Amino acid sequence: MTHIQPTLDLSPKVSDEVRKTTCYMCACRCGINVHMKKDPLGDLKVAYIEGNRDHPVNKGVLCAKGSAGIMQHNAPSRLKSPMKRVGERGEGKFEDISWEEAYSIAESWLRPIRETNPEKLAFFTGRDQSQSFTSLWAQSFGTPNYAAHGGFCSVNMAAAGIYTMGGAFWEFGQPDWDHTKLFMLFGVAEDHDSNPIKMGIGKIKKRGARIIGVNPIRTGYNAVADDWVGITPGTDGLFILSMIHCLMKAGKIDLHYLAQYTDAAVLINGDEKSPEFGLKLRDDNGKELVIDRNTGKPAPFDKKGVKPDLAATMRVAGVTHRPVFHQMADMYLDEQYAPEAVADRCGISAKRIRTLAAELARVAFDEAFELEHEWTDFRGEHHTSMTGRPVSFHAMRGISAHANGFQTCRALHTLQIILGTVEVPGGFRFKPPYPKPATAHPKPHCKVTPNAPLDGPHLGFVHGPDDLALKEDGSPARIDKAFTWENPMSSHGLMHMVISNAYAGDPYKIDTLFMYMANMSWNSSMNTTGVQDMLTDKDESGEYVIPRIIYSDAYSSEMVAYADLILPDTTYLERHDCISLLDRPICEADAVADAIRWPVVEPDRNVKGFQSALCDLGARLGLPAFTNVDGSQKYADYADYIVNHERRPGVGPLAGWRMGENGLQGGRGSPNESQLDNYIENGGFFVEHIPDGANYYKPWNADYQDWAVKMGLYDSPQPYLFSLYSEPMRKFQLAAEGHGERQPPDHLRARIKEKMSPLPIWYETDQQGNEGFTVTALTQRPMAMYHSWGSQNAWLRQLHGCNPMYLPSNLMREHDLSDGDWAEITSPHGAITVPVMEMAALNANTIWTWNAIGKRKGAWALDEKAPEATKGFLLNHLIHELLPPKGDGLRWANSDPITGQAAWFDLKVAIKKVAAPADAQSQPNMPPINSPVGKGPSELKWKVGQ
């Protein structure tokens, strides 16, 4: 047959309309173009989703999750109506009810609580992207028991960053992708800032810059890293402190930066007899004191022209007060941090540790450069250029989800700071509203008054024992025991302890548990089986121990079956949302930005955006923030709140197109009724760039500080020093040493003294009960899945439909295992029996699996024979929310003793080859739950357009 070719239409119509909104498939929150096409009935339907090229986050690209949004939006697992439980908890038997009935049930439970004791409501949210709104609701209700899921996610990273340098990794900062030459990343889950990181990796590789990946597992970013350091889990802090040791010993540190911009020169009270021993010396205005090299005399750190001296000491009344940097020298020059001393524990050779430290030094100092930006610092000194040090770092859950995670994260920030690489060209940069020191954040509030709001925001940053959330009698004010002596600096709360504590009545019983988008009966809890029992257990009177559970979700997740009342949420394409500067914004290092979601399609079910439901419910309960003076409903829905709420005068949820004296403006301004239309017209987002010269050295840059005030990020300039030495931690130590009114219980004194070191330390996490369990076990997130959501997505589950347990080659041989064999994996807490697969690019003492692929039969509208429900499994069964009992009758949380961060990655296991289970299913194999939404179709032939 000779060559023939048909004539093609090369310019077919792409769509009937493009609607631009914000993705919801992970915490990245990219801009998306939703292509709409008319279906055969003439209705506009979602046809295709791509990235928005103009958007500050993703600049047109989009990941697999985002592109598969159409399958998420149309998933058969969508809830269809409010429901009330008719069977027993955990069965999944429900009856559809009206919104009116749902509200009146909720009101009948919540009103009496508010009138008598608001703490009986625990309101916790999971993958919530509206925390500034949900926290306002909880505050107005008056319960102290509110938090989102940061406590079991990565609070160590957030808190360590903010306490140390006034900003954190997560999506709150980024490497200077345009100038960095060496990018070192530790333990990064690929679901925060994921597209920007992928874009950044592509960008720096194109320039020939290099990447060092530190992770026990060589997948994803680590697979493309130029160098891979397969560290032993939980030892990152030790590895980092060893590099700090090498760099200090070699003098490869940025002394100018340390002196000018950090507390390294701040004098520490050296009087061992003083109740202020170890605290920073301050002048009468509370300013930290340094020795000025010009005069040799003490001076406040921010005095014009002062040259802080890193070396000088001050002797007063026979006592020598030394600067922070002296203490760092004492601590980190010690041979306990020499590479040879740490190599075995870290699983990295001493030679390699030295090589890595030397490479950091080489790039930071030999490849330093100047950017021709003039700027003026907070001391009034004018600079003609900005010094760049092209070494940048990023880290996330991998280093933070350990019981030594807070100090490890602090150690990493210390490494960044001694190299002089934070907020400088080529280094790590903050995104507005950061930098913002811990002292500029609220403190936690917990004062409960019946029928009245809480006395302030729930979450915040403590600066000493006085800020703890304790009742008069010293007992915990919060159900999760956040901000107590057990974990004083728990800035994000401890969501992983809520059900366990409520069930135990420790510190007290609650009446109603109200949760949003939190799959607590499955992959979001440690000890999944135990949590299911806690949710279903009844007391002697036949009542559930946790009496009432209200749950809101868009989908038929495992948690739905464990609730009494279901408030069905919409999909992300059917709702209003704001990606707000008051919350977790989408800014860039060079720009302030926020965004909206808006209903590009209306729901075809009896569902409502959860935030709109809270507006209704808040008004019914008469919550002051949701009620007008005349008692009428204040916000008709979430969109109304987004436009009209003012957190402070002129500052609302959205910063774009606010009403100023001379018309619309960004930043401050009064509400603008057309604001959402302005956003939609602009592609769903608002962006305003930081002026050149203000966009580096932000914590100390006078132009940036003024710009931030203008934009409403601060109310006054907030220049500050980085805190290598954490004074709040020293204050907790002082209390443990017996100083002050508020005293820790005796059983915690020693732990507080040891763990609360004001300079970063590394310690082995509590190994009690781990005898015989020597292998570390981890989970990772696939880039194409977000938590448990991906499995209901017909396209994504074809990428990651099963999750074998990956074992390194040596452990496969040791246990005589081959791919597809089964192994029983045990921990001090439990056992699972699962299929195994070999992976060579893996730390030799670590096994791992993909997170949250395993599903409960009956959930997510999947068939009960779905591989996720038969072979898929959770590691959660092996992890308890408590440490093994110590025989003292106390419940010790499996959490970081400083922040309460859930220590997921401290898990140690043993491996045993076993025969395949008789049913060839992973164990434990739980009975199915009833699906309130039925099952999905047997075939998809998707095509909206004709």
Added chain:
Amino acid sequence: MTQLPTHTEKKLGLVIDLDTCVGCHACVISCKGWNTENYGAPLSDQDPYGADPSGTFLNRVHSYEVQPAQGDAQLIHFPKSCLHCEDAPCVTVCPTGASYKRVEDGIVLVNESDCIGCGLCAWACPYGAREMDAAEGVMKKCTLCVDRIYNENLPEVDREPSCVRTCPSNARHFGDLGDPNSDVSKLVAERGGMDLMPEQGTKPVNQYLPPRLKDRLAQDEDQIDILAPYLAPVATETKGFLSWLDKTLEKL
């Protein structure tokens, strides 16, 4: 059987950077989305919520572990779709002329109305790049987004395959590999781009850029450490360190 054109005016294709691909599958799903809604029959999925979900994809990412003779094992992400071969055996094997290679740009396509679903082309393709759609009974394959790259309803900047447009790490590049001055040809020259399985004699147009040398900072114990001078100690204990500090600060 079907003839290939004797010559194509361009050789449009993809250059895929294996040094940069993080294996995120963004290209896989973007392709699925675009091609479900556009060229020909939708890419169907069988048992999409069941025990054995199986759908049609025109592009898939495979991951391979590589164990070098020395050093740590590596993981390579390997996206694979039709390579639009110059000597495409999938075309010559087609009994109906449904498979063809375009003269203008060298894109290999299936004319679905002539496809009888015999599957010979999929057998003939050494790369496994074609997939039979189980619902429609026709052969599906990468079209290089022929309905995007010339589409006047799209802004010019978007006239590229959806996998290229969406790739977050910029590991996918599109252009004319027949033009030695094109960006993609220069990239191939610069980075040593490779044919996939050249021994098959298909002369693939798509090119792969190999991963760069890894783990250069991991040295044998007996190797000389050229970075060692960077860590030459200024002092060995606190006292010496503080005196070094004072001297150094004086010079600042």
